[in-house]
Amino acid sequence: DSFFSSNQSAFSPQALRILTMFGLSNMGGSDEGMEMLIAGVLKALCHDIGFKVDSTKLGKVVPSRRTIARQEKNLMVDCLLHAVQEMTKDQIKYLFLIVDHGKRNGIEHFVKLVRWGGLDEKGNRVIKQLCLDMDMSGHT
Numbered sequence: 001d002s003f004f005s006s007n008q009s010a011f012s013p014q015a016l017r018i019l020t021m022f023g024l025s026n027m028g029g030s031d032e033g034m035e036m037l038i039a040g041v042l043k044a045l046c047h048d049i050g051f052k053v054d055s056t057k058l059g060k061v062v063p064s065r066r067t068i069a070r071q072e073k074n075l076m077v078d079c080l081l082h083a084v085q086e087m088t089k090d091q092i093k094y095l096f097l098i099v100d101h102g103k104r105n106g107i108e109h110f111v112k113l114v115r116w117g118g119l120d121e122k123g124n125r126v127i128k129q130l131c132l133d134m135d136m137s138g139h140t
Contacts, residue, residue, distance in 0.1 A: 003061060004053050004057040004058070004060075004061055005057075006060060006061055007060055008060065008061075009061060009062065009063040009064065009067055011061075011063060016063060016067070016071050017071070017075065019034075019038060019063065019068075019071070020068070020071040020072055020075050021075065023037075023068065023072075024072070024075075028107050030065075031065040031068045031069050032065055034065075034068050035062055035063065035064065035065055035068060038062050038063065039058055039059070039062045042058060042061075042062065043058060079130065080130070083114070083128075083130040086118060086128060087118075089118075090116065090117070090118030090119060090128070092116045092117065092118065094116065094117075095114055095115065095116040096114070096115055096116070097112065097113070097114055098112075098113040098114075098115060099112050099113075100113075111131065111133075112131070112132040113129050113130065113131050114129065114132060115127055115128065115129045116128055116129075
């Protein structure tokens, strides 16, 4: 019950990170939609384990749209910094940009990938990559 006694999001930073990572698969979805999905999953889990939670308490512990948007930016920065650390460790001389315009699930998109040669954890030569972004393009 202590989880639901908070007046703001009760999720730990790690839990928010997990929610953010899974939320990224909701391509084209809004932060408001993500907020509702989190509330719905919590409500369903509470129902199935026999824990009664009223809507007011539920609404207080679900991350706000602002928190969700901030977590997405934090995750992006962390991923970019991790990639830069990998590039530094790999002592890269060259990297290349790959772009792809296409349509997935009826949504136009423009994907930008950065790739470079490096070593995996066993010392094998591999191609590494970072997805910079995937914009909805609308044929632009």
